[in-house]
Amino acid sequence: MLSQAAMQAEKAVGHGDNATTAQDVTNPGNDPSTADNSETMKALAWFGKNDVRIIDAPKPKVIEPRDVIVKVTGSTVCGSDLHLLHGSVVELQKGDILGHEFCGVVDNVGSDVKRFKKGQRVVASFQIACGDCYYCKQKLSSQCEKTNANTIENAMYGGRTAGMFGYSHFTGGFAGGQSEYTRVPYGDVNLLPLPDDVPDEEGLFLSDVLATSWHAVVDTGVKKGDVVAIWGAGPIGQMAAEFSLVNGASKVIMIDQNWRLDFVKKTYPNIETVDFSKLGKGETVTSVLKKMCNDRGPDVSIEAAAGEYAKGWAHYFEVMLGLETDTSEIVNEMITSTRNFGRCGITGVYVGFTNHFNIGSLMERGIRLIGNGQAPVHLYWESLLKMIQEKQIHPMNMVSHRVRLEDLDKVYYKFENKEDGMQKVFAETKWSAPACKGSPPLTRY
Numbered sequence: 001m002l003s004q005a006a007m008q009a010e011k012a013v014g015h016g017d018n019a020t021t022a023q024d025v026t027n028p029g030n031d032p033s034t035a036d037n038s039e040t041m042k043a044l045a046w047f048g049k050n051d052v053r054i055i056d057a058p059k060p061k062v063i064e065p066r067d068v069i070v071k072v073t074g075s076t077v078c079g080s081d082l083h084l085l086h087g088s089v090v091e092l093q094k095g096d097i098l099g100h101e102f103c104g105v106v107d108n109v110g111s112d113v114k115r116f117k118k119g120q121r122v123v124a125s126f127q128i129a130c131g132d133c134y135y136c137k138q139k140l141s142s143q144c145e146k147t148n149a150n151t152i153e154n155a156m157y158g159g160r161t162a163g164m165f166g167y168s169h170f171t172g173g174f175a176g177g178q179s180e181y182t183r184v185p186y187g188d189v190n191l192l193p194l195p196d197d198v199p200d201e202e203g204l205f206l207s208d209v210l211a212t213s214w215h216a217v218v219d220t221g222v223k224k225g226d227v228v229a230i231w232g233a234g235p236i237g238q239m240a241a242e243f244s245l246v247n248g249a250s251k252v253i254m255i256d257q258n259w260r261l262d263f264v265k266k267t268y269p270n271i272e273t274v275d276f277s278k279l280g281k282g283e284t285v286t287s288v289l290k291k292m293c294n295d296r297g298p299d300v301s302i303e304a305a306a307g308e309y310a311k312g313w314a315h316y317f318e319v320m321l322g323l324e325t326d327t328s329e330i331v332n333e334m335i336t337s338t339r340n341f342g343r344c345g346i347t348g349v350y351v352g353f354t355n356h357f358n359i360g361s362l363m364e365r366g367i368r369l370i371g372n373g374q375a376p377v378h379l380y381w382e383s384l385l386k387m388i389q390e391k392q393i394h395p396m397n398m399v400s401h402r403v404r405l406e407d408l409d410k411v412y413y414k415f416e417n418k419e420d421g422m423q424k425v426f427a428e429t430k431w432s433a434p435a436c437k438g439s440p441p442l443t444r445y
């Protein structure tokens with residue numbers, strides 16, 4: 001409902017005039033001028049709250065001279081896709097193709113594409129950047145000023161993010177990469193070549209999770225010797241834990257409430273865990289963390305969960321009744337847990353407004369609260385690629401399942417409910433190479 005209302009409002013008010021690439025191109029089947037009807041492809045599309053389906057759609061075609069059409073060989077589902085599934089991120093339309101992490105092979109290029117030729121292996125960044133605006137010049141690509149003309153986002157946030165693949169009309173309205181082909185605007189800017197020694201099963205994650213987790217760690221300021229607490233042991237939290245250790249953290253503590261804590265601990269035995277569903281009488285996450293950290297608390301806290309996940313009834317109802325869009329429970333827990341003058345970073349998605357925020361603790365104890373933003377992938381992806389090549393970081397550590405694109409509709413619900421030990425999937429398509437060494441075997445749903 002809210003999603004549709006926001007969409008109607010956007011239509012009534014109209015887009016801004018800042019974008020230099022077409023907006024609202026979320027499915028080539030909806031607009032014949034964007035379709036190459038010579039071929040049909042499979043894709044995953046949104047049809048309403050808790051309703052995603054596999055559809056057949058025409059292949060996208062080059063519509064702007066700097067477009068690259070990518071034949072997708074690897075895709076996945078992100079915790080951010082769950083916010084679309086749940087309808088907490090607004091302005092989706094029926095039939096929008098989702099997915100913002102994908103890699104593949106160049107299939108076709110527009111007349112102004114210089115860096116890429118048909119046949120090259122590439123990975124796409126989740127954000128769509130123009131490459132030469134104020135933010136792009138600094139590689140802060142997630143805040144590009146030229147790829148998203150959404151008026152509601154601008155009014156609500158006092159500024160816009162970049163356009164994003166498969167992430168609603170709120171961020172421009174672009175068809176995503178949970179599909180067999182995807183159109184990449186400004187292809188020279190938004191694709192990174194994948195070298196032969198990096199298989200899709202590793203390179204894919206340069207799209208988002210690696211850059212996001214790395215950014216959470218360096219932007220929040222994890223330094224040598226720091227004790228780091230991370231809320232959420234999903235893929236983002238897991239890689240933030242690995243990267244905190246790479247950055248010299250002396251101790252990493254993960255907070256969650258399910259088997260994922262054990263999954264992460266199996267890979268990094270030095271990590272400590274707090275299961276908040278199993279606290280003792282009178283204990284809170286904050287009291288437990290104080291006890292684990294010299295009665296002061298961690299130096300750095302990282303939010304890798306999300307604002308839509310209320311813990312108590314009060315926030316559950318306030319969110320349900322539209323009195324707030326996000327709970328403040330996790331952020332308050334981070335603030336009260338962190339040592340005085342420590343740092344807190346928010347990487348989990350928050351959509352709008354929150355109630356009962358503990359501003360007193362923040363102010364009096366000098367807590368630095370940092371919105372990490374949508375992570376600027378372009379700032380990091382070349383160095384992260386090198387770290388994969390040098391085996392300093394290990395993206396396959398989080399990949400629990402290999403699945404088929406055709407099964408992604410079912411995989412969304414498995415991932416949402418944390419069933420079957422699903423941490424992160426690699427979704428193959430009919431174009432994918434055989435699984436690389438170390439890949440989990442294919443699971444069919």
Ligand SMILES: NC(=O)c1ccc[n+]([C@@H]2O[C@H](COP(=O)([O-])OP(=O)(O)OC[C@H]3O[C@@H](n4cnc5c(N)ncnc54)[C@H](O)[C@@H]3O)[C@@H](O)[C@H]2O)c1
Pocket residue numbers: 078079080081082083208209212231232233234235236237255256257258260276304305306307309311330347348349372373374375
């Ligand atoms: N800022 C960015 O650029 C960016 C990029 C990618 C993902 N994200 C966001 O990061 C978050 C994590 O992504 P993911 O793929 O790991 O998601 P995920 O949904 O797989 O994992 C989130 C984890 O948080 C846990 N959780 C829920 N409530 C909690 C609480 N109160 N305390 C502790 N843990 C709690 C869940 O049990 C789950 O394991 C999502 O909100 C996602 O949208 C942000």
Ligand SMILES: [Zn+2]
Pocket residue numbers: 078079080081100126208209
């Ligand atoms: Zn994501």
Ligand SMILES: [Zn+2]
Pocket residue numbers: 129130131132133134135136143144145146147
């Ligand atoms: Zn830009």
